[in-house]
Amino acid sequence: NFNREVIQSDSLWLVEFYAPWCGHCQRLTPEWKKAATALKDVKVGAVDADKHQSLGGQYGVQGFSTI
Numbered sequence: 001n002f003n004r005e006v007i008q009s010d011s012l013w014l015v016e017f018y019a020p021w022c023g024h025c026q027r028l029t030p031e032w033k034k035a036a037t038a039l040k041d042v043k044v045g046a047v048d049a050d051k052h053q054s055l056g057g058q059y060g061v062q063g064f065s066t067i
Helices: 002-007 023-038 053-058
Strands: 012-018 042-048
Touching: 002 042, 012 023, 023 042
Parallel strands: 012 042
Antiparallel strands: none
């Protein structure tokens, strides 16, 4: 789960909260994938906050995309 994998992890994470229908999110996707490759000491992830609304709400997501 998100809490165990990200929050309780000793690793540094960048997480994008996105919605599949969001144009901004779709345009960010290729750059986000590049960041995941380029940032060797940082884990990069993404959460479909449309599907997981409670998780997005827990972290104050008010728009897409939120990093």
